[in-house]
Structure formats: C-alpha cells, structure tokens
Amino acid sequence: MSNNENNGKQPKNDEPILRIMNLRKTYMQGKIPVRALDGVSFDVKKGEFLSIVGPSGSGKSTLLSMIGLLDKPTEGSVFIDGVEISRAKESEAPKVRREKIGFVFQHFNLLSTLSAMENVDIAMRFTGVPKNKRRERAFELLTRVGLGDRVNHKPSELSGGQQQRVSIARALANNPAIILADEPTGAVDTKTREVIVELLRGLSERGQTIIVVTHDMDVAQRTDRIITMRDGMIASDISSGEKK
Amino acid sequence: MFDLIIRSLTQRKMRTGLTIFGIALGIFAVVVMGGMSEHSNLTFDRSMKLTAEMIRVMPDTSLGGSLDDSKVKEVRRVPGVSDAYGLLMMPLDQENLAMGFGGDMVVGIAPEKQRVALKDTKLTDGRLLVEGDGNRAVIGSSIAREFKLKVGDELEVKSKRLQRATSITHVRNFTVVGILEYTGSFYDSMVTIPLDTAQKFYEQEKKVSVVLAYAEQDADPEDLSKRIELSVDNVKTISPGELRKQVEGQLVIFSLITVSAAVLAALIGGLSVMNTMLMSVSERTKEFGILKALGAERKDILFMTMGEAALMGIIGGIFGIAIGGTLVYYLNDILASKGTALFDITPRLVVVALLFATILGMVCGTYPAYRATRMSPMEALRYE
Structure with missing residues (x-):
C-alpha cells in the first residue's frame, strides 16, 4: 500500500527519513525566556524504532511537536524525506501533517462520538480518499491491530488498550513517513503496555519509522535507539547495538 | 463532512x-x-390594477364632504375626458367608521356604469345592477362570506342621520342580486347599490362622494388630472400616479x-x-x-x-x-x-x-x- 509498509521484514536503508538540525525553541514565561530546546540535532533512518526519554521539562514533548508541525521552532530545521517542513507556511502545515505524520497520543484522543471505524476513517477524509476506499482501509487497519471485531464500537465501549490500538490504526491511515507517539503506554496497564509496544515494534519491522516519547524505560529498552534529553539538549544517543 | x-x-x-x-x-x-x-x-x-386609469375628483376641502351631482357633467365636459360618473360611498357599519382597506363599504353607483367600474371583474352568481333596481345590491366576495349571503338573500343596511344632537338609525333590507368573484382588492368588501337609492337612503340628494373620470386613449391621465382641477371649480383631483405614490x-x-x-x-x-x-x-x-x-x-x-x-x-x-x-x-x-x-x-x-x-x-x-x-x-x- 505504501512505501513505508511491506509484509515482511525489510532492511533499513541509511538515508535519513528525518533530519533535525540545531533545533531551538524558546518560550516566554511572562518576561522570562525559557529554552525548551537548545540546539538539538540528530537523524532518523527509515524504519527506525526510536525512543526519546528524559525527565519532565527536558524538552522531549516540545521536540515531538516540532517534528509533528504542531509548533514552530525558534531556530533550526526539521527535514522529512529531504523536505524542510519547519519552513512550511501555516497553510501548508495541514498537508504535511496528514501526509507525513501519524500521531499517537497518551490519552488516545479519539473522537468520542465516532465509532472505531469512523475514528480511523476521519483521518483519511482530509486527504480526499473516497468513502468506500476509506472504509476498506479502516477495516484493514483495525483488523491489523486486532480490532476487526470492534469496528462499530465507540471509544467508551473499548478498553484503554483497545482505544490506543484504534489510535495507532488512525495514525497509520494515511501511510505516514513517521509515527510520533507521545507516551503511548502512559495511560494503560502493564499487560496492555506489552501489546502496544509489540504492535509498534511489529510496524517498525515492516518499515514504519516510529518515534516514541516515553518516561517508561522498559518501553525505551525495547526500541532500536534511545535518545535521552536533559535541559533541552541531547544528553545521550544510544543505538540498540550499544545498549547494555 | x-x-x-x-x-x-x-x-x-x-x-x-x-x-x-x-x-x-x-x-x-x-x-x-x-x-x-x-x-x-x-x-x-390588485386595487390599483382595477382602478389604474381612473382620475379621482373630490371636493376641495380638507374635511372631505361631498360633491354636487352637477360636477359629474362638468368633469365630463373637460376635453380629454372620455367618461365620468359619481359614486356615493358610505361605511356599511355606521357604528364603526372604518373605510378604506379592510372596511366594508356601501357604494352607490349608476347601474349603467357598474360594468365600466368593475372592469373585467366577473360575477360568481346573479347579475349586475340594472336600471330600475331599487333596494337591490351586488356584493363583493368577502361580504358574501362575512354575512353568509346568497343571491336572493337580504342584507340589512343601516344609515345614521343626525337630527340636532341625536342621531336616528334607519334600517333597510337590500336583496342580493349578484355576487362578485374574489379579486383580492377593496371590491371584495363592497356592497353596490343604485346611486339614486343610496342618495335617498343616506339623505345625500344630488350628492356624490367622488367622481371618477376616465381619460381618452390619447390623453395623459396626469395632465388631464390637472386640467380637471383647473376647469371645474372647488374640486381637487388625484391622478393614478399620485394615488400610487400616496x-x-x-x-x-x-x-x-x-x-x-x-x-x-x-x-x-x-x-x-x-x-x-x-x-x-x-x-x-x-x-x-x-x-x-x-x-x-x-x-x-x-x-x-x-x-x-x-x-x-x-x-x-x-x-x-x-x-x-x-x-x-x-x-x-x-x-x-x-x-x-x-x-x-x-x-x-x-x-x-x-x-x-x-x-x-x-x-x-x-x-x-x-x-x-x-x-x-x-x-x-x-x-x-
């Protein structure tokens, strides 16, 4: 279906799908400037499963919102597939968000009035996919995350883990270049956490690039690479081969 | 969406x-x-359509009043006037003097002029007034509905006459001889009776409320309206254009x-x-x-x-x-x-x-x- 998805494992090539260059973000807290990001640079290869960890206020969520174009950096650049998205105008941002990024939130952020199927479907509406194709794809994705029998359930009728799986299916709907997951296991129990992490790992093995922001070191340990943030800077960047 | x-x-x-x-x-x-x-x-x-070409000639007083019958002849003699006739108009309900839009009226008209006045308005039943009709009336559609009248029924009409400080009410029954179709105009609220009967009944001998004049084909009604005002003493006119404006x-x-x-x-x-x-x-x-x-x-x-x-x-x-x-x-x-x-x-x-x-x-x-x-x-x- 997409460049990012294949049925089996595939070798990860060396071309970075995401390049962050000298990213800075300064917020004003009243009259005091607060540096949330201070010169962050790194590359992410296609299909990489990466986690960003660090204490609260270290800048990891800010970094995620810069990559997801939910916020603009004060300085520096973000490139996705070689295109500098940090320079995109406000009017171009929605197109980048729907074509390049898939979001998974801690609290799922599903629309409570819509069914699981419709929650996945809605992500494709803005790209102009015809209704029958949307339904077909939503069903396929929900089946892939193990919710083929729950398509007509509303979020309130689903468990936390199931809701997060709907949210992952939704993030995959438009075949994004990168999935950004902000504390995807933060609101689920340990057992469900395993299911979610396995699901994300499986997607990564199929070539999907995934960046996870997490507090949970158990989750981070299961990713290919861990970037640790401290005071808006990268404190360490360890790949799986280097992990002890 | x-x-x-x-x-x-x-x-x-x-x-x-x-x-x-x-x-x-x-x-x-x-x-x-x-x-x-x-x-x-x-x-x-609708009312304007029915009376579009008529020039209204009225007494030249701000208080209203009536015109002498002779004014009809004077108006008719003005060059450019093809026809003119007088109407005596009285409120049907003398207790409630609401003439004009919505108010029922009794209109006295010379029977031979009724066809001209009504233009192409048709009758749903009966006939128009004819010479010699005394206490007979042709009524509008709203009157027929209001009083539930059919041709042959009697309509009670009251007239109030002032005598010194008191007023005496006279009542007379008029036989309905014709009912007009619905026009959506003031014709629907009209009771038409012969002019001479009306003049006697309301004690307005030789009087009319208004004279309606028609312009000849090539005459301009606005000009003619002014000419009538200049040629006939003590009258004022309202041309179709003026009426529309008012x-x-x-x-x-x-x-x-x-x-x-x-x-x-x-x-x-x-x-x-x-x-x-x-x-x-x-x-x-x-x-x-x-x-x-x-x-x-x-x-x-x-x-x-x-x-x-x-x-x-x-x-x-x-x-x-x-x-x-x-x-x-x-x-x-x-x-x-x-x-x-x-x-x-x-x-x-x-x-x-x-x-x-x-x-x-x-x-x-x-x-x-x-x-x-x-x-x-x-x-x-x-x-x-």
Missing part, C-alpha cells in the same frame, strides 16, 4: 433543539409580519414597521445560534485540535462549524415558515368569516424567510467558526 455536522448537532439534542426553536420563533415573526405586509401590498396592487408611501412605512419587528425577532434567534456555536466551539476545542493534528485544514473546521450554524438556520427557518404558515392559514380562515384577510404568504416571502434564516445562521456562526480555526493545534490538544 455533512454526516459529521449532523452527528455533532444530534449529539447535543437539547441545545440544538433550543437554538432551532429560537431561529424558528424569529422566522415565525418574519413570516407573520411579512405576510401582513405582503397582503397590504398585494391588495394595493399609498405606496404609507405602505413603505407599514412594511418598515412590520419588517423591522420581524428582523429584530429573527436577530434574537440569530444570537442564540451564536451563543450555541460559541459554547460548542469552546467545548470542542480539543476535538478541533485532534482534527488539526490529523491534517484538517482551516476550511474543513470552518465548513464544519459554519455548516452546523447554517443547518440550524435552515431547519429553524423551515419550522418558522411552517408554524407561521399554519397560524396565518387559521387566522385568515377566522378573519375570512368576518369578510377580510390580513396575511398573504407569497413564494417570495417564503424564499426571503428561508434565505434570511440560513444567512442569519451562517453570519452568527462566523465568529465562533473563526475562533475555532484560529486555535493552535498544540494549545487545542492541551485543552481540557
């Missing part, structure tokens, strides 16, 4: 219902008031009052849409944030919020028109039994009311929609 709009509205049934009710009330006012205004405009238009002036004021009241009511309905939409937008801040994170553009959010407002406007408009139309229908029915009508729901009015409701909904939904689109997705997602 339309399904999302419907879902959003049905999700908050009570609030949507109340907002639609607010709009419906406003549009109800537009329909009822507008219907009143349309009715007077239509009555005027009545139109009054109608504009009437329309302004009724339409303003209606618009005010509708605006209050519009404010309820704005209130609802503002609440809805603020409640759904996070939802809009999610949609933006999923790639929704400003126009998508704008379409959703304005679509909701417009849809509430349209539904409110349809309800308003339906309720207004039903009320007007029953009111007209009740008023018809009294021989009159007060409202006319024209297609133009329905279209205007529906457009007004839709535009009102959209305009009042614009600001909330603008606020929704202005939200940064980051802030919206953090909103609890």
Whole structure:
C-alpha cells in the first residue's frame, strides 16, 4: 500500500527519513525566556524504532511537536524525506501533517462520538480518499491491530488498550513517513503496555519509522535507539547495538 | 463532512433543539409580519390594477364632504375626458367608521356604469345592477362570506342621520342580486347599490362622494388630472400616479414597521445560534485540535462549524415558515368569516424567510467558526 509498509521484514536503508538540525525553541514565561530546546540535532533512518526519554521539562514533548508541525521552532530545521517542513507556511502545515505524520497520543484522543471505524476513517477524509476506499482501509487497519471485531464500537465501549490500538490504526491511515507517539503506554496497564509496544515494534519491522516519547524505560529498552534529553539538549544517543 | 455536522448537532439534542426553536420563533415573526405586509401590498396592487386609469375628483376641502351631482357633467365636459360618473360611498357599519382597506363599504353607483367600474371583474352568481333596481345590491366576495349571503338573500343596511344632537338609525333590507368573484382588492368588501337609492337612503340628494373620470386613449391621465382641477371649480383631483405614490408611501412605512419587528425577532434567534456555536466551539476545542493534528485544514473546521450554524438556520427557518404558515392559514380562515384577510404568504416571502434564516445562521456562526480555526493545534490538544 505504501512505501513505508511491506509484509515482511525489510532492511533499513541509511538515508535519513528525518533530519533535525540545531533545533531551538524558546518560550516566554511572562518576561522570562525559557529554552525548551537548545540546539538539538540528530537523524532518523527509515524504519527506525526510536525512543526519546528524559525527565519532565527536558524538552522531549516540545521536540515531538516540532517534528509533528504542531509548533514552530525558534531556530533550526526539521527535514522529512529531504523536505524542510519547519519552513512550511501555516497553510501548508495541514498537508504535511496528514501526509507525513501519524500521531499517537497518551490519552488516545479519539473522537468520542465516532465509532472505531469512523475514528480511523476521519483521518483519511482530509486527504480526499473516497468513502468506500476509506472504509476498506479502516477495516484493514483495525483488523491489523486486532480490532476487526470492534469496528462499530465507540471509544467508551473499548478498553484503554483497545482505544490506543484504534489510535495507532488512525495514525497509520494515511501511510505516514513517521509515527510520533507521545507516551503511548502512559495511560494503560502493564499487560496492555506489552501489546502496544509489540504492535509498534511489529510496524517498525515492516518499515514504519516510529518515534516514541516515553518516561517508561522498559518501553525505551525495547526500541532500536534511545535518545535521552536533559535541559533541552541531547544528553545521550544510544543505538540498540550499544545498549547494555 | 455533512454526516459529521449532523452527528455533532444530534449529539447535543437539547441545545440544538433550543437554538432551532429560537431561529424558528424569529422566522415565525418574519413570516407573520411579512405576510401582513405582503397582503397590504398585494391588495394595493390588485386595487390599483382595477382602478389604474381612473382620475379621482373630490371636493376641495380638507374635511372631505361631498360633491354636487352637477360636477359629474362638468368633469365630463373637460376635453380629454372620455367618461365620468359619481359614486356615493358610505361605511356599511355606521357604528364603526372604518373605510378604506379592510372596511366594508356601501357604494352607490349608476347601474349603467357598474360594468365600466368593475372592469373585467366577473360575477360568481346573479347579475349586475340594472336600471330600475331599487333596494337591490351586488356584493363583493368577502361580504358574501362575512354575512353568509346568497343571491336572493337580504342584507340589512343601516344609515345614521343626525337630527340636532341625536342621531336616528334607519334600517333597510337590500336583496342580493349578484355576487362578485374574489379579486383580492377593496371590491371584495363592497356592497353596490343604485346611486339614486343610496342618495335617498343616506339623505345625500344630488350628492356624490367622488367622481371618477376616465381619460381618452390619447390623453395623459396626469395632465388631464390637472386640467380637471383647473376647469371645474372647488374640486381637487388625484391622478393614478399620485394615488400610487400616496399609498405606496404609507405602505413603505407599514412594511418598515412590520419588517423591522420581524428582523429584530429573527436577530434574537440569530444570537442564540451564536451563543450555541460559541459554547460548542469552546467545548470542542480539543476535538478541533485532534482534527488539526490529523491534517484538517482551516476550511474543513470552518465548513464544519459554519455548516452546523447554517443547518440550524435552515431547519429553524423551515419550522418558522411552517408554524407561521399554519397560524396565518387559521387566522385568515377566522378573519375570512368576518369578510377580510390580513396575511398573504407569497413564494417570495417564503424564499426571503428561508434565505434570511440560513444567512442569519451562517453570519452568527462566523465568529465562533473563526475562533475555532484560529486555535493552535498544540494549545487545542492541551485543552481540557
């Protein structure tokens, strides 16, 4: 279906799908400037499963919102597939968000009035996919995350883990270049956490690039690479081969 | 997107219902008031069509009064006048002197002039007045309905005559010999009796209230109107153009009052849409944030919020028109039994009311929609 998805494992090539260059973000807290990001640079290869960890206020969520174009950096650049998205105008941002990024939130952020199927479907509406194709794809994705029998359930009728799986299916709907997951296991129990992490790992093995922001070191340990943030800077960047 | 709009509205049934009710009330006012205004405009238009070429000759006093019969001949002698005849006009109900629009009138006319006066108005039953008809009358459709009269029935007419400080009421029964078709003009509220009978009955011997003059084909009614005024002593004339101007002036004021009241009511309905939409937008801040994170553009959010407002406007408009139309229908029915009508729901009015409701909904939904689109997705997602 997409460049990012294949049925089996595939070798990860060396071309970075995401390049962050000298990213800075300064917020004003009243009259005091607060540096949330201070010169962050790194590359992410296609299909990489990466986690960003660090204490609260270290800048990891800010970094995620810069990559997801939910916020603009004060300085520096973000490139996705070689295109500098940090320079995109406000009017171009929605197109980048729907074509390049898939979001998974801690609290799922599903629309409570819509069914699981419709929650996945809605992500494709803005790209102009015809209704029958949307339904077909939503069903396929929900089946892939193990919710083929729950398509007509509303979020309130689903468990936390199931809701997060709907949210992952939704993030995959438009075949994004990168999935950004902000504390995807933060609101689920340990057992469900395993299911979610396995699901994300499986997607990564199929070539999907995934960046996870997490507090949970158990989750981070299961990713290919861990970037640790401290005071808006990268404190360490360890790949799986280097992990002890 | 339309399904999302419907879902959003049905999700908050009570609030949507109340907002639609607010709009419906406003549009109800537009329909009822507008219907009143349309009715007077239509009555005027139909009346003008029937009497378009007539020049009205009246006594030159501000107090009204009557003209001498001889003035008819004088008017007829003015070059350019093809025909002229006098009418004696009295209110049918002498206790309630409301002549003009809506008021029933007794009109005395020379029987041979009745066909000319009525133009192409047809009879639904019976015949017109003929020479020698004494206490006989041809009645308008509203009179027939009001008094439940058929040809051959008797209509009681009262005249009030002043004698020193008191007044004596005389009563006479007139036999209905003809009933006119519905014209939507003041003809519907007319009881036509022979002029000589009317003059005797109302003790107005040799008097007429007005002389109606017709211009020859090549004569300009406006010029002729002035010429009559100059040629005949102590009369003033109203040309068809002047009459149109006078009545139109009054109608504009009437329309302004009724339409303003209606618009005010509708605006209050519009404010309820704005209130609802503002609440809805603020409640759904996070939802809009999610949609933006999923790639929704400003126009998508704008379409959703304005679509909701417009849809509430349209539904409110349809309800308003339906309720207004039903009320007007029953009111007209009740008023018809009294021989009159007060409202006319024209297609133009329905279209205007529906457009007004839709535009009102959209305009009042614009600001909330603008606020929704202005939200940064980051802030919206953090909103609890």
